Amino acid sequence: xxxxxxxxxxxxGLKEALDNDERVFIMGEDVGYYGGAYAVTKGFVQEYGxxxxxxxxxxxxxxxxxxxxxxxxxxxxxxxxMTINFSLLAMDQIVNHAAKIHYMSGGQLKAxxxxxxxxxxxxxxxxTHSQSLEGWYATVPGLKVITPATPYDALGLLRTAFKxxxxxxxxxxxxxxxxxxxxxxxxxxxxFGQARIAREGTDITIVANSGxxxxxxDAAKKLEARGVSAEVIDLRxxxxxxxxxxxxxxxxxNRCIVVEETWRFxxxxxxxxxxxxxxxxxxxxxxxxxxxxxxxxxxxxKPLEDLQIPNGDTIIREIERVIGL
Amino acid sequence: MTLxxxxxxxxxxxxxxxxxLIRRFEDRAAQAYMMGKVRGFLHLYSGEEAIAVGxxxxxxxxxxxxxxxxxxxHALARGIDPKAAMAELFxxxxxxxxxxxGSMHLFDASINFMGGYAIVGGQFPLATGFALASAYKGTxxxxxxxxxxxxxxxxEFHEAMNLASVxxxxxxxxxxxxxxxxxxxxxxxxxxxxxxxxxSEHYAMEAGVVDGMDVLAVRDSVxxxxxxxxxxxxxxxxEAKTYRFQGHSMADPGEYRDKEEEAxxxxxxxxxNMRRQMLEEDLLxxxxxxxxxxxxxxxLDEAVRFADESPFPEPEALFENVYVE
Ligand SMILES: Cc1ncc(C[n+]2csc(CCOP(=O)(O)OP(=O)(O)O)c2C)c(N)n1
Ligand SMILES: [Mg+2]
Numbered sequence: 001x002x003x004x005x006x007x008x009x010x011x012x013g014l015k016e017a018l019d020n021d022e023r024v025f026i027m028g029e030d031v032g033y034y035g036g037a038y039a040v041t042k043g044f045v046q047e048y049g050x051x052x053x054x055x056x057x058x059x060x061x062x063x064x065x066x067x068x069x070x071x072x073x074x075x076x077x078x079x080x081x082m083t084i085n086f087s088l089l090a091m092d093q094i095v096n097h098a099a100k101i102h103y104m105s106g107g108q109l110k111a112x113x114x115x116x117x118x119x120x121x122x123x124x125x126x127x128t129h130s131q132s133l134e135g136w137y138a139t140v141p142g143l144k145v146i147t148p149a150t151p152y153d154a155l156g157l158l159r160t161a162f163k164x165x166x167x168x169x170x171x172x173x174x175x176x177x178x179x180x181x182x183x184x185x186x187x188x189x190x191x192f193g194q195a196r197i198a199r200e201g202t203d204i205t206i207v208a209n210s211g212x213x214x215x216x217x218d219a220a221k222k223l224e225a226r227g228v229s230a231e232v233i234d235l236r237x238x239x240x241x242x243x244x245x246x247x248x249x250x251x252x253x254n255r256c257i258v259v260e261e262t263w264r265f266x267x268x269x270x271x272x273x274x275x276x277x278x279x280x281x282x283x284x285x286x287x288x289x290x291x292x293x294x295x296x297x298x299x300x301x302k303p304l305e306d307l308q309i310p311n312g313d314t315i316i317r318e319i320e321r322v323i324g325l
Numbered sequence: 326m327t328l329x330x331x332x333x334x335x336x337x338x339x340x341x342x343x344x345x346l347i348r349r350f351e352d353r354a355a356q357a358y359m360m361g362k363v364r365g366f367l368h369l370y371s372g373e374e375a376i377a378v379g380x381x382x383x384x385x386x387x388x389x390x391x392x393x394x395x396x397x398x399h400a401l402a403r404g405i406d407p408k409a410a411m412a413e414l415f416x417x418x419x420x421x422x423x424x425x426x427g428s429m430h431l432f433d434a435s436i437n438f439m440g441g442y443a444i445v446g447g448q449f450p451l452a453t454g455f456a457l458a459s460a461y462k463g464t465x466x467x468x469x470x471x472x473x474x475x476x477x478x479x480x481e482f483h484e485a486m487n488l489a490s491v492x493x494x495x496x497x498x499x500x501x502x503x504x505x506x507x508x509x510x511x512x513x514x515x516x517x518x519x520x521x522x523x524x525s526e527h528y529a530m531e532a533g534v535v536d537g538m539d540v541l542a543v544r545d546s547v548x549x550x551x552x553x554x555x556x557x558x559x560x561x562x563x564e565a566k567t568y569r570f571q572g573h574s575m576a577d578p579g580e581y582r583d584k585e586e587e588a589x590x591x592x593x594x595x596x597x598n599m600r601r602q603m604l605e606e607d608l609l610x611x612x613x614x615x616x617x618x619x620x621x622x623x624x625l626d627e628a629v630r631f632a633d634e635s636p637f638p639e640p641e642a643l644f645e646n647v648y649v650e
Contacts, residue, residue, distance in 0.1 A: 128443045128447075
C-alpha cells in the first residue's frame with residue numbers, strides 16, 4: 001500500500017470529486033493561484049480552471065454563505081476557510097443558515113456544502129490563530145463535524161462527505177498535514193460516526209480526536225513501558241459521535257480519559273464524559289477524567305504555548321492520577 | 326517637490342532614520358526567524374515605511390493608532406521601544422506583551438498604540454469605537470486605522486465606514502494598498518476599480534489618494550486629512566499606493582507576482598530615494614548619513630541582544646491577564 005501524507009490524501013479526495021461530479025467546485029481565499037494557504041489545492045486551478053477553482057475576496061461571510069446558497073440551489077460546493085479562527089466571521093451563515101435550512105423548511109431544502117478548514121494550535125500563532133473550535137460547531141444540530149487524524153481517514157471521510165447531503169465542517173489539523181500513512185489504491189470509504197481503535201489496551205481508554213490522537217498514542221506507548229496498557233480511541237467525527245465504541249472500550253478497561261485540544265470549560269469532552277458516566281457508570285472504577293488546554297487564550301511564547309496545549313506528559317500525569325500509580 | 330521646501334534638517338534626519346530603523350528591524354526579524362528565534366507568522370513591512378513614518382509625523386501623542394498584523398512599522402514609527410518589540414518577537418518576558426502576543430499582536434498603551442490585530446478587518450470596529458469614545462468625551466483626538474487592500478472586502482470595513490460617516494466620527498481610515506492580499510491581486514477581488522479610495526463615495530465620506538512610497542507626500546496628505554477630521558468634519562479615507570518588498574509572510578515564496586512589476590516598484594524604494602535626495606539637496610553629507618546608519622545598526626544590535634538575553638516568561642505568566650483583577 002502506498003504511503004501518502006494527509007495533505008495528499010485530501011487533495012486526492014477533492015480531485016476525485018471534481019473529476020466525477022460536475023456540480024463540485026472549490027472556493028476560498030487563495031485556493032487558486034497561490035495553491036491554498038496549506039497547499040492542499042496546489043495546481044488545481046491549472047488543472048480545473050477558474051470556473052471550478054475560485055479565489056474569493058477575503059470575505060468569509062459571503063463566500064461561505066454563497067457556498068451554502070449554491071448548495072441549496074443544487075451544486076456541491078467545497079468552501080475552504082483558511083483557518084477555523086476565521087470561520088467566526090461566517091458563523092452566522094454556518095450556524096443560523098446552513099445548519100437550519102433543512103429543518104426550518106420542513107425538509108424541502110438542503111445545503112450539502114463541505115466547509116474545509118484548518119484547526120489546531122502549536123505553531124506559535126498566538127491567541128487569535130490557534131484555536132480548535134470544531135467542538136463548538138459539533139454542538140449544533142444540523143451540522144456534521146469531521147476531524148481526520150490519519151491519511152486513510154482523511155480520504156475515506158472526505159469521500160463519505162461528498163455522498164452526504166448535509167452541511168459538513170471538515171477540520172484539518174495544521175500540524176498533521178505531513179503525517180504519513182498507508183492508503184489503499186482500491187476505493188474505500190470511512191463512514192461517519194464510527195470511531196477507530198487507534199491502539200488496543202486493557203487498563204484505560206483514552207478518547208481523542210484530530211491532533212490529539214497521536215499525542216495520546218505517544219502517551220500510550222510510554223505507559224506501556226511502565227506496564228500500563230492504554231487503549232486509544234480516535235473519534236474521527238465529533239458529530240455524529242460514536243459513543244458506543246467508547247462505552248464498549250470502557251466496559252473492558254473500566255477507566256476513561258477524554259483528551260481535547262481546547263479549553264476544558266464546556267469542551268466537547270465534557271459531553272463525552274457525561275455520556276459515559278450515564279451509560280457506563282457501573283463499568284467505571286474511577287470518574288471519567290479530562291485533559292484539555294489551559295484555560296487561557298493561546299500565548300505566543302513557545303514555553304507558554306507548550307504549557308497551554310496538552311502533550312504526552314500531561315496525559316500521562318492525568319492517567320497516573322486516575323489509576324493511582 | 327524638494328525635501329528642503331517642506332522640512333527642516335531635523336525632520337529629514339528623523340524620517341530617514343525611522344524608515345531605515347523599520348527596514349533594518351525587519352531584516353533582523355527575518356534573520357531571527359530563520360534561526361528559529363521568532364516563530365509563527367512573520368509579516369514584514371519592508372517597502373511600505375514611508376506610510377507609517379509619514380502618518381506618525383502628523384499625529385499627536387493623544388491620538389489613537391490601530392493596525393493589522395503587519396504592524397512592526399506602525400509600532401516603531403509610533404514610538405514603541407525597538408528592544409521591547411524585538412523581545413516580543415522572541416517571545417520574551419520583556420516584550421511589549423510579555424511574550425503573549427508575538428509579531429502580529431504588538432501593543433503599547435502608553436503611546437495609544439492600540440494594537441496589531443491578526444484577524445483581517447478586526448481593527449475596523451475597534452477603531453470606530455476609539456473614535457466614538459473621543460467624540461463622546463469631546464476631545465480632539467483622531468484615530469488612525471491602518472488596513473490593507475485585502476481587508477476592503479470584509480463586511481467590517483463597510484460597516485465601519487458607514488457608521489463612522491453617519492456619526493461623523495474622528496477616524497482616518499488609512500488604506501495601505503500594496504496591490505496584493507496574500508497571493509491575490511486586488512483587481513481580482515475588489516470590484517470598485519483602480520481608484521480604491523472612491524469606496525468612500527457610497528458612504529459620503531471625504532477621501533484621497535497618495536504616493537505611499539514618498540514620506541513627504543504622505544505627510545502632506547495626512548496633515549490635510551487629520552486637520553479636516555480634527556475640525557469635526559467626520560471621517561476620512563486615505564489610500565496610500567505602495568508595495569511590499571517581501572512575500573506576504575516568511576512562509577510565502579511570492580511566486581504569484583510579476584518580476585517586472587517587482588523590479589519597477591523596487592525603484593520606488595522610499596529609503597534609497599530619500600537618501601539620494603538628501604545628498605542631492607545637500608541636506609546631509611554622505612558621512613552624516615553613514616553615521617546615522619551605523620547608529621541605527623547599533624540600536625538594532627542592542628535590541629537583538631536585549632531580546633536574546635531576556636528570559637522567557639515564567640510558567641505562572643500563562644494564567645496572568647486573562648481577566649482584569
Ligand atoms: C478574517 C481573516 N481571514 C483571512 C486571514 C488570513 N490572511 C491573513 S493576511 C491576509 C491578506 C491580507 O491582505 P491585505 O489586507 O491586503 O494586507 P497586506 O498583508 O497586504 O498588508 C489573509 C488572507 C485572516 N488573518 N483573517
Ligand atoms: Mg495588501
